[in-house]
Amino acid sequence: MSHLKAVASRTLQLALVLWAVVTILFLMFRLMPGNPMAAYIDPTFTVEQQQALMAQFGLDKPLWEQYFIYLGNLLQGELGQSFRYREPVAERIFALLPNTLILTFSSLFVAYAFGILAGAYLAWRRGSAVENAAIPLVLMTRAMPEFWLGMVLLAVFSFWLGWFPAGGTRPAGADYDSLWALYTSRDFLSYLALPALTLAIYSQGLPLLLMRSNMLDVMKEDFVTMARIKGLSNWTVVVRHAARNALLPVMTSFAIAVGYQLQGNVVVESIFSWPGLGRELVNAVSASDYPLAQGAFLMIAVVVILMNLIADMLYALLDPRISHA
Incomplete structure (x- = not known):
């Protein structure tokens, strides 16, 4: 109750x-x-x-x-009429929202998967040459402006090497039977790679440093010392005991990361001509289409608020010690 x-x-x-x-x-x-x-x-x-x-x-x-x-x-779910497109704002937003969510969550999945593993590893190798080299590199990637990082990746992997397309979500003239067919196609994944990588490189610093810090604190706890006394291997101590208990703050930071990521999407979507909510927001503000800009801002706020609610619920679920007054 x-x-x-x-x-x-x-x-x-x-x-x-x-x-x-x-x-x-x-x-x-x-x-x-x-x-x-x-x-x-x-x-x-x-x-x-x-x-x-x-x-x-x-x-x-x-x-x-x-x-x-x-x-x-x-x-009633009515967001008004777009000045620019002369169509309901809700239709325009919900047509673009899947692209933004796919970009956001795919980049965060990569960032958090890498950050958690790398953070645990660096905590395990505390004081080593690997950690001394990795931490400044992580801080450097975190300090890089997203637009600059995106332009570098675009110049190298698209214009110079030609491995990935420069922008959009599909080749010109390509047609797909459904959105599912588009989102699961190799074309879409190739267009997604660079903008998602840009956001992932920028975002991985938060989970990595947070996981490393939590791991260093947890590894000083009595239950970790007891596990070592029992003769358990380093792998078991680090993964099954330390890392498991250090994960909670990292996972709850995911909601905060969604909010930051949606803000970053505005810049990255513009650089890579990604047809998402962030790019449409920039265009709407430039064109003084305030019903559309208002609706885009509101949708981003709703997503951030929902993620914070989910984070609160997950925190209480994952850690029974947490009680809400």
């Missing part, structure tokens, strides 16, 4: 955070200087035509009324 109350309480808190995000996004775009429809009103339009266009998008109403209409539409 206490777990259900904790989940309900946490869900309510996150719902309030989401409401705050929705309100900030609504005000941010509408209070900016200038007419949001300026880029779409032709100079030859009459005053009546301009007013009709403003009324079409609900911009002729008072701000408070627009706000409550917006909240009511959100509760």
Whole structure:
């Protein structure tokens, strides 16, 4: 029962955070200087035509009324109409969201798989030449700007060696029977490789350093000393005892990493012309298409909030010592 109350309480808190995000996004775009429809009103339009266009998008109403209409539409899953595409924002976002999620989670899977294994290994080899060389290298990759790293990989592996395509998700003119056929094709995987590798190289520093730090702390615990006294092999002590107990903070950091990764996607998707939510967000802001930009920001916020809720639930599930008041 206490777990259900904790989940309900946490869900309510996150719902309030989401409401705050929705309100900030609504005000941010509408209070900016200038007419949001300026880029779409032709100079030859009459005053009546301009007013009709403003009324079409609900911009002729008072701000408070627009706000409550917006909240009511959100509760029905309606995100408005894109100025640029003249189509529902929700359709546009959900068409691009799978590409962003695939890029995000594939890069994080590589980053965390490598980071956990390498972090455990470096903790085991504490003070060795391997650790002394690896730590500065990890810090260097973490300090690299994502756009610079992406451009280097693009220049080397695409333009110079020609191993991978430069951008997009499929060859020009390629057609697939379904999204599943596209996402499981060799073409898609080859287009995914460089942007995912860029994000993975940048992101692996967090799980690696966190795993190494946790391992060093855990290996000082009494149960690890007892395992060594029992005569267990180094492999058993490191993997089955130390690494297992050091994993919890690393796994719960995954939710935070999703939020950072979605922000990084904005840059990487633009560099590799990846048709995802981040690239569409940049284009929408540049084109003053605030319903689409607002919807893209909101979708990213929803994903981050959900991942934090999942992390909280997993933390309590994986570690019974954790209790929520």
